[in-house]
Amino acid sequence: MANRFVVFTDLDGTLLDAETYSFQAAQPALEKLKKKQVPVVLCTSKTRAETEVIARQLDLKHPFIVENGGAIFISPGYFTPEQLKNSGYKPKRKGNYLVIELGLPYRQLRQFLVNMRKSFPLKVKGFGDCRPEEIARITGLSLGEARLAARREYDEPCQLEDSAQIRLLRQKAREAGLKVVRGGRFIHLTGNNDKGRAVRILKKLYRRKFGQIISLGLGDAANDWPMLKEVELPVLVARPDGQPVVLKKLPENIYKTKKAGPAGWTEAVNYWLKSGQLEV
Ligand SMILES: [Mg+2]
Incomplete structure (x- = not known):
């Protein structure tokens, strides 16, 4: 069976334009991923309330990570109880979600x-x-x-x-x-949480759901660094001012986009799709 792909993405300055917060330029790539049934997991410093609205606009029903890895929100039934069991974290029921809390109040x-x-x-x-x-x-x-x-x-x-x-x-x-x-x-x-820890937990759950997976991660700032270290295919999205973020020891295979924000998002997804590694 072919590997399944999972995308983890930052929002501000990555999937969303740093100034206008628009994701329009990422639409073509999002459509392609949707057709291939690739989960797109939002991984942001935004709150749950903000991320819910954006997930709805993007028509995404996948888990999402909020507030710099503070918590993972999962729709009930997305993972089976067996898949959730032994993840090392017992999700709590909170409103319409199962929540794995990693942050401090x-x-x-x-x-x-x-x-x-x-x-x-x-x-x-x-x-x-x-x-x-x-x-x-x-x-x-x-x-x-x-x-x-x-x-x-x-x-x-x-x-x-x-x-x-x-x-x-x-x-x-x-x-x-x-x-x-x-x-x-x-x-x-x-608290002692970061995006990377949350991504690691979700990758584990996706492996239980799909078997082998390859993950793609996209971010633009230092708080994305722990996430980019956890994925097989990391992407550093360019900033609008062209100033690269200073990150220690970038992964060797990191793809740095030429375009900024959501246009860079599309550029990177197309790059990996063309590389043949994102076959599903
Ligand atoms: Mg950002």
């Missing part, structure tokens, strides 16, 4: 930030300090979308007034068992 992250501001002269502002109007202004999202972005469960996007303070924030976070990671637009405070 949001209020714990907020408490850390508040403490940091009290104990150090650290000028850091998170989404939790902003009204939706302000989130809309700094992200370019609509007010409605900004409200969904504010519904955080496992990850706090922040901005530092003095970017040199990232070292102090990072060190203190580490001491508290937390992590600071750079996304395309913000730095993110999370």
